[in-house]
Amino acid sequence: DERRILQYQITLYGDDERLVMARDITRLHQLEQMRRDFVANVSHELRTPLTVLSGYLETYGELSDQLPPRLGRGIEQMQAQTQRMQNLVNDLLLLSRLEIDQGGKDHQPLDVAALLNNVGADALALSDHQHTLDIDIDNVAQLVGSEQEIRSTVSNLAFNAVRYTPPGSAITLRWKAFGSGACIEVSDNGEGIDPVHIPRLTERFYRVDKGRSTATGGTGLGLAIVKHVLLRHDAQLQIDSHPGEGALFRCVFPATRLVTPAAPTHNVSS
Ligand code: ADP
Numbered sequence: 621d622e623r624r625i626l627q628y629q630i631t632l633y634g635d636d637e638r639l640v641m642a643r644d645i646t647r648l649h650q651l652e653q654m655r656r657d658f659v660a661n662v663s664h665e666l667r668t669p670l671t672v673l674s675g676y677l678e679t680y681g682e683l684s685d686q687l688p689p690r691l692g693r694g695i696e697q698m699q700a701q702t703q704r705m706q707n708l709v710n711d712l713l714l715l716s717r718l719e720i721d722q723g724g725k726d727h728q729p730l731d732v733a734a735l736l737n738n739v740g741a742d743a744l745a746l747s748d749h750q751h752t753l754d755i756d757i758d759n760v761a762q763l764v765g766s767e768q769e770i771r772s773t774v775s776n777l778a779f780n781a782v783r784y785t786p787p788g789s790a791i792t793l794r795w796k797a798f799g800s801g802a803c804i805e806v807s808d809n810g811e812g813i814d815p816v817h818i819p820r821l822t823e824r825f826y827r828v829d830k831g832r833s834t835a836t837g838g839t840g841l842g843l844a845i846v847k848h849v850l851l852r853h854d855a856q857l858q859i860d861s862h863p864g865e866g867a868l869f870r871c872v873f874p875a876t877r878l879v880t881p882a883a884p885t886h887n888v889s890s
Contacts (some may be wrong), residue, residue, distance in 0.1 A: 625649050660716035663709045670709060674702045704837070711841040714772075715824070718848040723769070729762040729879050732804065735771055736793040743778040743791065750787035756794040759802050761878040769849040770804075776842040777806035777869045783836040784867075785810025801874040809866040818859050822847040846871075853877060 625646045631639040677699045684692035733755075740753050763770065774793070781791045785808045794805040813821070813828055820826045825840040843857075846869075850857050854874055861867035 622646075656716050656719050659712055660720065663713040663716065666705070666709045667713075670702060670706050674699070674706065677702060704839075707837070708839045708841075711839045711845065715841055715845055715848065718845065718852065723766065723852040726766045726768065727764055728767065729764055729881065730767055730770060732759075732763050732770075732795045733757045735767070735774060736795060736804070739771060739774045739778050740791075740793050742775065743782050746779055747782040747787070751782055751785070752788075752790045754790065754792040756792060756796070758794075758796045760880070761797075761802055762881050763802065763873060764877050764879055765853045765873075766849075769852065773846045773849045773871065774804060774806065776846050777871075780838075780842060780869075781806055781808040781810070781867070783838065784808075798870075798872055801872060801876075802878055803873065804871045805868060807866060807868040812863045812865050812867050813859075813861040814863050815861070818861065821859060822857065 623646075624644055627643045627645045629641045629643070631641075633639065677695060680687075680695050681699060684695055687695070736755050736757070740755050744751065744753050778791065778793065781789075785791070789808055789810045792805070792807045794803075794807075796803060796805070817826075817828050821828075822843045824844045826843075827838075827840055847857055850871055854877060856872045858870040858872060859867070860870070
């Protein structure tokens, strides 16, 4: 009397013939669940030892001028690698949480313009003001979503735009009407991405150039996280890029995700 999960495939032949196939995917579903729980548990368990390690390394780092130079350099390396592991574990944990729960509890109307301005400023700081930034807002509708999740999505895309383009490149953040809904666009005029890679970019750990991505401090999970956050907002990620012509990442939200902000109430002053 255990619940089973069935997947149906219906094929139509001509006007009145149908072939119905049912597949029992209960076991597959259970395995997927186990994988998610395992990743979530491992990431969670790795956090504490990493915090302890980085705490000690910080203390040793403060003493590094009293240590022989080789040891000092070693400590710097250990700090950098520990930080990398912490980023990885945090992203893995975030991704499995996004997969496990449905979300939606913290959804509210968001001020997308303010959010883009904020994230844009962080991206410029990350690039040490080597990039130029353009913010273009032409839609007054508000997006209904999770502030934290949408912010992390835009940050992931905007930080990638900084990390994968040479200094001097231009980055644009946009919020505009699109189809019957609206979209947030993050684009750059960098080297772009070969179209063969585009369908796989949102896979976990997929990278176009592994060496370079590791050097830029990415975990390889950024776009996988973006995709999951957008799914929870009924939204889609569109990626458009051609080598040498920059890259465009467009998050498309349906009309059901938009609300018109209430007109401001005016105080009558005497
Ligand atoms: P990573 O941590 O490696 O940045 P992501 O999932 O965020 O992982 O991105 C996956 C890959 O997509 C990156 O390794 C990079 O090769 C490519 N990529 C992402 N954004 C851009 C961009 N704006 N321009 C060129 N390549 C990009």
